[in-house]
Amino acid sequence: MEFLTNDNIQLFILFVIPGFISLKIWGLIHPSHKLVLSESLLEALAFSCFNYIGTYWLYSIFLKIELVWVYFLLALFIFPLFWPRLLKLILTSRTIKKRIISITPKSWDYFFNKRECCFMLIHINGEKQ
Numbered sequence: 001m002e003f004l005t006n007d008n009i010q011l012f013i014l015f016v017i018p019g020f021i022s023l024k025i026w027g028l029i030h031p032s033h034k035l036v037l038s039e040s041l042l043e044a045l046a047f048s049c050f051n052y053i054g055t056y057w058l059y060s061i062f063l064k065i066e067l068v069w070v071y072f073l074l075a076l077f078i079f080p081l082f083w084p085r086l087l088k089l090i091l092t093s094r095t096i097k098k099r100i101i102s103i104t105p106k107s108w109d110y111f112f113n114k115r116e117c118c119f120m121l122i123h124i125n126g127e128k129q
Contacts, residue, residue: 014076018051019044021080029088047083055079 020037023044055075062071 014072015048015052016041016044017048018076018080019047021077022047022051022084025081026084026087029084047080051075051079051083054083 020040023040052075055071058074059068059071062068
């Protein structure tokens with residue numbers, strides 16, 4: 001098992017774990033299909049790269065005060081919780097909402113996400129209930 005070196009494990013933790021955290025949070029706040037971990041590895045890697053791009057400015061600050069471990073704590077666990085919420089906020093903003101098709105995968109998810117009162121007429125065996 002030559003691939004299980006400390007460097008490879010550190011790279012996996014740094015570039016995959018934040019992405020999986022973001023994907024899991026995205027799945028919790030936005031109705032979507034069930035994620036298969038083996039199929040979402042590239043998505044997790046992309047989320048992790050965006051995470052590090054968005055937090056790179058913090059690295060130089062924590063490097064100057066010699067608290068790099070705080071940066072990695074923030075980048076590994078805190079910011080991956082933040083990015084999916086920011087993405088959801090951007091996608092549901094009024095200006096963007098007018099220009100794109102709904103990001104909700106199912107029509108009933110869209111309807112129930114509006115959280116409006118409604119009346120339901122249910123037919124069971126041809127009779128109204």
